[in-house]
Amino acid sequence: MPSAGFLVIGNEILSGKVVDTNSPFLAKQLREVGVDLERILTIPDDIDIIAHEVRQMSQDYDHVVTSGGIGPTHDDVTMDGVAKAFDLPLELDAALCDRIEKATGDHFNESMRKMAILPRGALVQESGDLWFPLISVENVFILPGIPSLFEKKFEAIRDQLDGIPIVLRRVYVKAYESEIASHLNALLIEFEELMLGSYPRINEPDFRVLLTLESRDTGYLDRALESLLARLPDDSIHQVD
Numbered sequence: 001m002p003s004a005g006f007l008v009i010g011n012e013i014l015s016g017k018v019v020d021t022n023s024p025f026l027a028k029q030l031r032e033v034g035v036d037l038e039r040i041l042t043i044p045d046d047i048d049i050i051a052h053e054v055r056q057m058s059q060d061y062d063h064v065v066t067s068g069g070i071g072p073t074h075d076d077v078t079m080d081g082v083a084k085a086f087d088l089p090l091e092l093d094a095a096l097c098d099r100i101e102k103a104t105g106d107h108f109n110e111s112m113r114k115m116a117i118l119p120r121g122a123l124v125q126e127s128g129d130l131w132f133p134l135i136s137v138e139n140v141f142i143l144p145g146i147p148s149l150f151e152k153k154f155e156a157i158r159d160q161l162d163g164i165p166i167v168l169r170r171v172y173v174k175a176y177e178s179e180i181a182s183h184l185n186a187l188l189i190e191f192e193e194l195m196l197g198s199y200p201r202i203n204e205p206d207f208r209v210l211l212t213l214e215s216r217d218t219g220y221l222d223r224a225l226e227s228l229l230a231r232l233p234d235d236s237i238h239q240v241d
Contacts, residue, residue: 001216002035002163005057008042009050009068009078010145022067022143022150029154034163034216035063045069050081058085058139063161065154068145070135072111082137083119093118096133103131127156164216166195169225172207175236176200180209183231191224207238 006026012018023040030037038061043049050069057064069078083090097116101108118124119137127134134156135142143153173180177200188196195214201207213228215221229237 002062002161003060004030004035004037004063004065004161005039005041005061006037007050007053007057007064007066008040008145009045009066009081010042011044011075013042013068014044021147022145025147025151026065026154029158030161031166033158033161034165035161036163045075045077047077047081047084050078051084054082054085054140062139064140065143065157066140067143067150070115070142070144072114076114078142079118079135082140082142085140086119086138088119088121088137090117091120092116093122093124096124099131099133125156127153166214166216167218167221169213169221170239170241171211171213171225171228171232172238172240173209173211173232173236174207174238175209175233177209180232180236183228184211187224187228187231190227191220193220194224 006023008020008023010018013020020042027037027040039057041053041057043053054064054066066078066082069076069081080090092113093116096118097113100112100116104112115132118135121137123136125134125136132144134153136157141157143150177198184196184198188194193215197212197214199210199212201210211228213221213225215224225240229240
């Protein structure tokens with residue numbers, strides 16, 4: 001299955017001034033399209049660090065997504081880092097510059113012009129109704145950090161991320177985790193490829209453990225679920241969905 005790495009860029013994330021909501025959003029979306037997100041890394045607005053991590057992720061994963069650092073201010077250096085990662089010069093994209101000027105009107109200035117300076121050969125794609133397009137270099141998609149924009153931009157690349165979606169089943173169990181651990185171990189011996197998660201819940205009034213069963217093979221998943229339910233005591237199962 002295709003793999004992905006996510007690079008979260010921004011001093012504001014590392015300092016705690018801004019809470020990263022793009023990571024859980026992306027993780028959920030990639031799971032739905034069948035792409036395995038294997039790493040999430042948060043780094044500062046530093047060109048050398050960005051270049052190093054982009055280069056490494058580009059080698060390690062089929063797809064790389066970045067967030068943050070593509071605006072008009074001094075700390076927006078993601079394009080510089082991506083260019084350095086692939087040893088590409090930065091150049092003004094005249095068509096993009098014209099587009100930005102038309103979109104911003106009287107507010108256009110040198111800082112806005114900075115947003116049209118891209119790594120040579122960068123792919124400029126339409127991204128719905130947003131005035132700023134989607135930029136990608138090699139297998140790296142460069143997205144904004146603002147969550148609402150990040151989410152809209154992702155919709156523009158969603159169809160380019162082809163995999164087999166993962167199917168999820170949930171079982172809510174009233175027993176303690178220690179009481180069902182042996183059943184879970186036995187289930188994994190029978191279904192070695194099953195992705196099984198066990199998550200204790202402390203403040204839930206109706207159940208104590210949430211079990212998640214996942215697979216790309218619906219038939220395999222249904223058989224594993226049936227086997228699990230047969231193993232658990234009937235009075236321990238609160239809900240299945």
